[in-house]
Amino acid sequence: MTQLPLSHLKVIDLSRVRAGPTCVKFFGDFGADVIKVERTDGEGDPMGDNRHSSDYVNAQRNKRGITLDLKRPEGVAILKRLVETADVLVENFRPDVKHRLGIDYEVMAAINPRLVYTSISAFGETGPYSSRPGFDLIAQGMGGLMALTGYADRGPMRVGISPADLSAGIFAAMGTMIALLERGVSGKGQWVQTNLLSSQIMLLDYQAMRWLMDKVVPIQRGNDHPQIVPTGVYRASDGYFTLSTVGNDSYFRLCQAIDAPELATDPDFQTAEGRERNRERMNAAIDKATAARTVKQWVDLLNAAGVPAGPIYKLDEMFADPQVKETGIVQTIDHPALGPVEILGQPIKMSRTPPQFRRAPPALGEHTADVLEEIGYTKEEVAALRSGGII
Template sequence: MTRPLDGIRIVDLTQIASGPYATSLLGDFGADVIKVEPPTGDPLRRIDNTFGPGESAYAYSVNRSKRAVGIDLKTSAGFAVLERMLQTADVLTVSMRPSAAAKLGIDYASLAERFPRLVYCSITGYGEDGPLAERPGMDLIAQARGGVMGTSGEPGRTPVKVGPAIGDFLCSYLAINAILLALRVRDRDGTGQQVSVNLLDGQVSLLANLSVAYHRTGVPYRPMGGAQTNIVPYQVFATADGWMVVACLIEKFWVNLCGAIEREDLLADSRYATNADRVRNRQDLVPELERIFAERPTSRWVELLETNDVPCSPVNRLEEVFEDPQVRNNGMRLVLDHPVHGEIVTVNNPIHLSRTPARPWGYPPAVGEHSDEVLTEMGYDAVAIRTLREAGAVT
């Protein structure tokens, strides 16, 4: 079966998480992703030692479905290898400060004239220009500056970082969409272009549902913990043995909730007649609901509320997520076979196509594991490859 991106070659110079995860997901759909690393490897390989020194679980999580080549781009011979790769490439992905890319000669301006059909994807911390453009970008900083951290946590407490690397991984999905849009235009018009995404813009984009109200009313948003400022009940509740969320987004669900918990008196109470009333009187309603939900275990409440068409869910810990029946049904647990470490369990591709589905393949490769294979495809013979390796241009 052909895949959506069969025939598309991506030369991937990105490091750490955002770029590698984007190209990995594109590789699942058939793109030939060639991960180009310096001789010392992507720094993400050394974040932890889960699989041994230089073999971090973090790096393994974002580098499947690609081949790895080690090239020292600071050498003229190594840069020449990259240029030969770009002759057959459709996409080049880069994640570094704009000045660093320009210094290496891998910025868009340096490459566009020679490779006019190339889609050039730049992933940065803050953008291509501006006061912070040359500052290092990373997930924690993006969450803080972009407002996500400032909207998270309990009222009056320390701001809370979102556990998953939401700054990095949201940027991964933005990069995927940007690349596919540019490929569509190139296939139509014959010319590539630069596409740019950055961690900061991604985090700011998540504030869409909060920013309109703020700019209209001037009322600042403050963290609400597991609650919502403008909907009640729409929050986390403690149960007899854990936690769950209940989300009465529309009036129908509030009516269903009152019936499920056998509290029609709440439904008849004028203080809670509409969502606006419930928001205004949350200090009376929420403690009453907290008392009720604390009486039974989570599983019992979820069963009862789902039976009565009340939106709810247990608050799953990481170890519970992959046992969730719906997560299992969706096939989101992916097992990769590594020749040394055996099974590596990771997260499957979340994009579902009915006719040409994703087909993740291969384990995350070692630095330069496919150098000989890729260089041979580029026209280098065994002698030339040995010469490049002896000169330190490739690994």
């Protein structure tokens, strides 16, 4: 078996909920020894209420699990001992909590100057909102996304996933990888920080730039692209499909493919600016032209004509699609209680060292004794710590 690319790394995972596990998942899937640290009572993570849930199984794979009472000095002492030989520590406490517990970056860097200490917070480590609790929905609202999503006459709209959580986790993983690469040159670790709010804002991309450079406040456009027209959702005889045009050539190919030559010659639609100004009339005309054929017919016909188009799947339909299967995004993991379970894999493909899905999520404290003995505790010391409620 090929050695996994991150098998030389030890990662201490103090994170909970979604953003932190999203970050850590990259390291575990590519071979790092991830040690998940939980409270001795198992509380503190709403995702941990049901360790057999689909969400928990997907988020917490490829980890070993230990329990520590970090409110007691003996528990903090164990964590510090773990840090001595760790490469990465990931946490998503509120900023004040790690200082109160005495496990902040300055403390841990003094123990291990090579440590990459990664913090994920709701709003950042400093500033007027730094001590506030925050979750994905709050970041979606404050980060501008809900004011861009949905239809203008129906109020703001939440996106159907957790983009702030997920992007904060991905950016945290990227920042951690950058810090590890830099450590290879300098020999020193550093403090990596990201937060839900700035991650959500980063996802706004060109919409944010419309304000920053052009001082335009984008509005809700429903299924339409804010600037590129026609791009959106259109009606077929048996449902809806998406199509996207970029530039005049693409637009004129669309007109020919849907047998609507009048749209190609209409003076209002000759330029991108004209199509954007007259998007309502244009979309109505395209809907009328596309109502005569099925979704599949239009998807096949438009793609053959060089106009990007696709079906709109429910999740069962999406996972049944042959191209989705070809990507390998669905993988299987063996769970001791549930048996073989399908999970989301990685969208990253590696030609020599692909990810592996080796471990189901650990039971509470499943590997505590093993991990502590690896860092020098005797069996008797482990037993004493257990009887004292430290582990």
